[in-house]
Amino acid sequence: MGDFFPGKKLLYTSMYGPEEYLIVILSTFVVAVMIKHLVFHTAYFWWYSCGQFYIPNKWLTFVTGKTLTQRIFEFVSSKITPTSHNIPVDIVMSALDEYFKKKEFAPSVSTVKGDVLDNIIVEYKPSSVLVIGCHVGYCLLRILQKLPENATVLVIEPKEDFIVLTKKLLSLVGWNDKVVFLSGRPTSDVIKNIRSNYGVQYFDFIFLNRTNHGEPSHVSLLKLLEGDPEKKNGYFCTSQLEPQRQSVILADKVVLLGDVPFLKYVRQSGKYESKYFQLYLEHCPQEIIDGMEMAIFTG
Incomplete structure (x- = not known):
């Protein structure tokens, strides 16, 4: 056999025959396909439906010297x-949608999910609302647009810069006095003291927002709002407690950003009637699936 080994002829192009050329062509094709999958399919999720390249928020903040909230408000x-x-709220929301679609992505309910949100508000006509995670303010504007005039709205948002931006947007449309932003303390502490500090007995509508992977499940917040049945210190209402009143919870991004414990709890605990809305992620191609879950507390 000498120093012969399988594939030795591939090292010397002068010794190539039809078989060697075929192997090289096939190998080149396989490598090209691998590169294509690594580059194209990975990069696909970095592009908007309009072909706008997505630059991560931290990079843009570093390059421009302006935070996401500052860039949004300038636009x-x-x-x-x-x-x-x-200013009419439709104009402000349209500007936000345009920014998220053409400039840079930021989580919001946008128009398709917004229609689901609108329909729930119109159908149940809540008089007291709790928003947990207003983010850049779009979802809050959407809720306020359809609410009854004298509804009470409380917002828990852990990030101060999002609160600042949302207040500026509310000021533009003249709705400064429609929302109360709660203290930046841990959400659990804030919820425990809502009744004593703000006089709210029950919430008719609760909007739960998720903006990042790895956020804690909403289950713990849900249990806090349920309270202790024996102490009757919960914030959910049923038709048995007050006729014509029910507590409706709507959670966004329960698929893409994931909240499996929440979905299992509202569907299996026996305390809720739930409905799932399969949609797609706002401002993105329809191949990127997301969803919202509505749960009505039954006690």
Whole structure:
């Protein structure tokens, strides 16, 4: 056999025959397909439906010297007359949608999920609302747009810069006095003291938002709001407690950002009637599936 070994002829192109050329062509094809999958399919999730390349928030903040909330407000302000007051909320939400679609992605319910949110608000006409995670303010504007005039709205948002942006957006549309932002203490402490600090007995509607992977499940918050049945210190209402009143929970991004414990709890605990809405992630191609879960507390 000498120093012969399988594939030795591949080392010397002068010795190539048809078999060696076929092997090289097939190998080149396989490598090209691997590169294509690594580059194209991975990069696919970094592009919007309009072909806008997605640059991570931290990179843009470093390059521009402006935070996400500052960039958003500058863009919204550029779409309206600087001296305008009480701007129609549709104009502000359209500007936000345009920014998220064409400039850079940020979680919001947008129009398709927004229709689900709108329909629930219109159907149940809540008089007291709790929003946990308003993020950049779009979902809150959407909720306020359809709420009864005298509804009470409380917001728990852990990030101060999101609160600042949301307050600016509320100021543009003249809704400063419609929302109370709760203290930045741990959410559990805030919820325990809502009744004593703000006089709210029950919440008719609770919106639960998720903006990042790895966030804690909403189950613990849900149990806090349920309270202790013996102490009757919960914030959920049923038709047995007060006729014509029910507590409706709507959770966003229960698929893409995931909250499996929440889904299992509202579907299997026997305390809720739930309904799932399969949608797609806002401002992205329809191949990126997401979902919302509505749960009505039955006690």
